[in-house]
Amino acid sequence: xGRVAYQELEDTITQAxxxxxxxxxxxxxxxxxxxxxxxxxxxxHGLNRVPRFVHYLANGWVDPHAEPAPVRQMGPMEVxxxxxxxxxxxxxxxxxxALELAAEHGLGLVALRNTTHWMRGGAFGWYAAQxxxxxIAWTNTESCMPAWGAEDTRxxxxxxxxxxxxxxxxxxxxxAMSQYSYGKLQTTRLxxxxxxxxxxxxxxxxxxxxxxxxxxxxRILPTGFWKGxxxxxxxxxxxxxxxEGSATRGIDEIGIGNCTGCSQIFIAxxxxxxxxxxxxxxxxxxxxxxxxxxxPVDASRPxxxxxxxTVSTRQDHLRNGVVVDDDIWQEVLALAGKGGIS
Amino acid sequence: xGRVAYQELEDTITQAxxxxxxxxxxxxxxxxxxxxxxxxxxxxHGLNRVPRFVHYLANGWVDPHAEPAPVRQMGPMEVxxxxxxxxxxxxxxxxxxALELAAEHGLGLVALRNTTHWMRGGAFGWYAAQxxxxxIAWTNTESCMPAWGAEDTRxxxxxxxxxxxxxxxxxxxxxAMSQYSYGKLQTTRLxxxxxxxxxxxxxxxxxxxxxxxxxxxxRILPTGFWKGxxxxxxxxxxxxxxxEGSATRGIDEIGIGNCTGCSQIFIAxxxxxxxxxxxxxxxxxxxxxxxxxxxPVDASRPxxxxxxxTVSTRQDHLRNGVVVDDDIWQEVLALAGKGGIS
Numbered sequence: 001x002g003r004v005a006y007q008e009l010e011d012t013i014t015q016a017x018x019x020x021x022x023x024x025x026x027x028x029x030x031x032x033x034x035x036x037x038x039x040x041x042x043x044x045h046g047l048n049r050v051p052r053f054v055h056y057l058a059n060g061w062v063d064p065h066a067e068p069a070p071v072r073q074m075g076p077m078e079v080x081x082x083x084x085x086x087x088x089x090x091x092x093x094x095x096x097x098a099l100e101l102a103a104e105h106g107l108g109l110v111a112l113r114n115t116t117h118w119m120r121g122g123a124f125g126w127y128a129a130q131x132x133x134x135x136i137a138w139t140n141t142e143s144c145m146p147a148w149g150a151e152d153t154r155x156x157x158x159x160x161x162x163x164x165x166x167x168x169x170x171x172x173x174x175x176a177m178s179q180y181s182y183g184k185l186q187t188t189r190l191x192x193x194x195x196x197x198x199x200x201x202x203x204x205x206x207x208x209x210x211x212x213x214x215x216x217x218x219r220i221l222p223t224g225f226w227k228g229x230x231x232x233x234x235x236x237x238x239x240x241x242x243x244e245g246s247a248t249r250g251i252d253e254i255g256i257g258n259c260t261g262c263s264q265i266f267i268a269x270x271x272x273x274x275x276x277x278x279x280x281x282x283x284x285x286x287x288x289x290x291x292x293x294x295x296p297v298d299a300s301r302p303x304x305x306x307x308x309x310t311v312s313t314r315q316d317h318l319r320n321g322v323v324v325d326d327d328i329w330q331e332v333l334a335l336a337g338k339g340g341i342s
Numbered sequence: 343x344g345r346v347a348y349q350e351l352e353d354t355i356t357q358a359x360x361x362x363x364x365x366x367x368x369x370x371x372x373x374x375x376x377x378x379x380x381x382x383x384x385x386x387h388g389l390n391r392v393p394r395f396v397h398y399l400a401n402g403w404v405d406p407h408a409e410p411a412p413v414r415q416m417g418p419m420e421v422x423x424x425x426x427x428x429x430x431x432x433x434x435x436x437x438x439x440a441l442e443l444a445a446e447h448g449l450g451l452v453a454l455r456n457t458t459h460w461m462r463g464g465a466f467g468w469y470a471a472q473x474x475x476x477x478i479a480w481t482n483t484e485s486c487m488p489a490w491g492a493e494d495t496r497x498x499x500x501x502x503x504x505x506x507x508x509x510x511x512x513x514x515x516x517x518a519m520s521q522y523s524y525g526k527l528q529t530t531r532l533x534x535x536x537x538x539x540x541x542x543x544x545x546x547x548x549x550x551x552x553x554x555x556x557x558x559x560x561r562i563l564p565t566g567f568w569k570g571x572x573x574x575x576x577x578x579x580x581x582x583x584x585x586e587g588s589a590t591r592g593i594d595e596i597g598i599g600n601c602t603g604c605s606q607i608f609i610a611x612x613x614x615x616x617x618x619x620x621x622x623x624x625x626x627x628x629x630x631x632x633x634x635x636x637x638p639v640d641a642s643r644p645x646x647x648x649x650x651x652t653v654s655t656r657q658d659h660l661r662n663g664v665v666v667d668d669d670i671w672q673e674v675l676a677l678a679g680k681g682g683i684s
Contacts, residue, residue, distance in 0.1 A: 075449075076447075147647075162580065227566070237506055
């Protein structure tokens with residue numbers, strides 16, 4: 001693991017995307033979301049995902065020029081077709097539009113269908129919260145997890161994002177419906193470690209903390225067993241229904257993977273417009289004080305609310321450089337035409 | 343365990359509520375929700391909860407005559423104050439209003455503050471789905487669970503409900519944020535059994551399947567560890583912000599318990615109004631076929647979607663009588679003035 005200055009990271013990823021066929025402005029915006037994911041410690045959807053995204057552009061699975069097209073409009077609710085453009089840009093357009101609708105109506109909902117992987121879902125929560133808005137958003141995915149009681153994978157891990165502004169640092173939840181991601185399984189296996197808690201089933205059907213055994217069986221565990229399985233199913237059908245798009249089954253039928261053809265929901269609230277901005281601030285401050293004041297199991301690890309630890313990671317990375325995987329950094333330098341020289 | 347005919351169950355609970363000071367019509371409606379919870383196998387919030395509710399009426403902690411009062415209105419979004427009336431009636435009024443708003447605008451949102459325990463949250467999902475509407479609803483609660491990494495209970499278990507209509511049987515998720523309820527711990531302990539999966543920590547801080555050890559420590563486990571803890575925190579602050587009501591900390595300060603003073607959100611969608619009813623039916627039918635077609639771990643237990651098993655329990659109970667705890671049934675008969683004669 002090395003460290004790369006934030007701006008160099010963003011600039012290099014931008015160049016890689018321009019070389020892959022994206023227009024300058026779109027490349028910069030996509031690069032920023034990847035670089036910011038790494039900056040915030042979400043490595044799986046930051047620099048590490050750049051080569052795969054370039055590969056998708058090269059194969060024509062993501063159209064770098066496509067823009068979301070309006071499908072339906074009804075008061076504060078709008079539906080768009082993402083036309084398989086870059087998932088980050090589609091989701092950002094949807095978030096921006098949901099924020100505009102919220103500023104007008106108090107709440108705004110944008111449903112987006114036929115889009116592609118939005119990368120780090122939490123990014124849109126941070127984006128909204130930094131603009132003083134509340135966001136609830138989720139996506140469906142291709143299947144990657146067995147439903148509870150099943151052996152074969154027919155359910156997505158359907159990340160759910162909820163974000164509330166707070167001047168001292170927003171409250172942002174970004175959770176997938178599997179207990180661990182495949183990325184976490186891989187990095188844990190490569191370190192020859194065990195997962196802290198069981199993350200799936202081995203070939204014999206026993207719960208295990210061995211990441212390699214779970215990768216082999218593909219029986220990754222829904223978070224909370226039957227609960228994460230059920231929540232995943234509901235998030236999936238709701239996203240597909242409201243966007244008039246595809247559910248996990250339909251995404252599986254498209255067969256490209258990487259969420260190609262997925263459906264997403266963005267619900268925004270504007271506390272200023274709703275007249276509840278002062279109340280909001282009191283509620284989140286009181287919650288933060290209450291949760292942070294919990295008696296910790298481990299005295300060296302204070303109890304935090306979702307998003308709280310991100311701020312310190314971000315500050316460290318901005319000060320000391322963003323942590324990168326050296327091999328992937330070399331690969332992205334090459335994609336940027338920098339010849340792999342760091 | 344005995345069996346009681348559904349109508350006798352509903353009539354008896356109605357009488358108990360009338361004797362506790364409720365008006366006939368309100369008593370009947372509340373009794374129906376309790377009886378239907380037992381009918382659907384949700385015993386913890388059915389007959390078993392009747393004595394406690396009568397106790398709350400007797401103590402003046404629930405005002406049997408209070409009605410929700412409008413606080414704020416903005417397009418498809420309305421805020422009400424529940425004035426600590428019966429939680430079932432307040433939640434039903436909020437659901438009905440959300441459905442009306444959805445019929446007009448496509449979506450409707452009602453935020454309800456200062457209400458009391460809604461009993462079985464899933465009931466409002468079933469109610470909406472049976473009327474062809476989609477419902478997303480959640481409540482906050484007093485604290486009953488430690489945040490992840492904490493020893494003391496400062497987070498609620500904040501049940502979340504999501505329901506989608508389906509002629510063959512709606513898709514209804516009703517999940518609390520703890521892996522198991524305290525009710526499940528109690529019934530498991532009384533049977534001298536262990537939980538199927540760890541449900542919390544013992545006094546030494548080890549994960550355990552021993553229900554008594556968890557009841558003693560009160561360190562019940564958030565579903566999916568840090569994930570259920572985080573989701574609980576976000577559902578809590580969102581309910582409080584949008585209803586301009588109390589979060590878990592404020593409910594703790596009220597100090598009555600049983601969710602007195604809690605905040606609830608009801609978001610409804612009308613697929614007919616949105617023009618997506620046909621698409622919805624295709625999506626849920628395809629999901630059902632896909633999930634039900636999973637290869638089961640145990641050949642005798644087909645893989646189901648949320649709500650699917652409820653239908654068979656209901657049919658059995660309507661045919662053969664609703665399963666009741668004999669002691670509680672005698673207690674409710676006495677509350678109904680029937681002298682404890684079954």
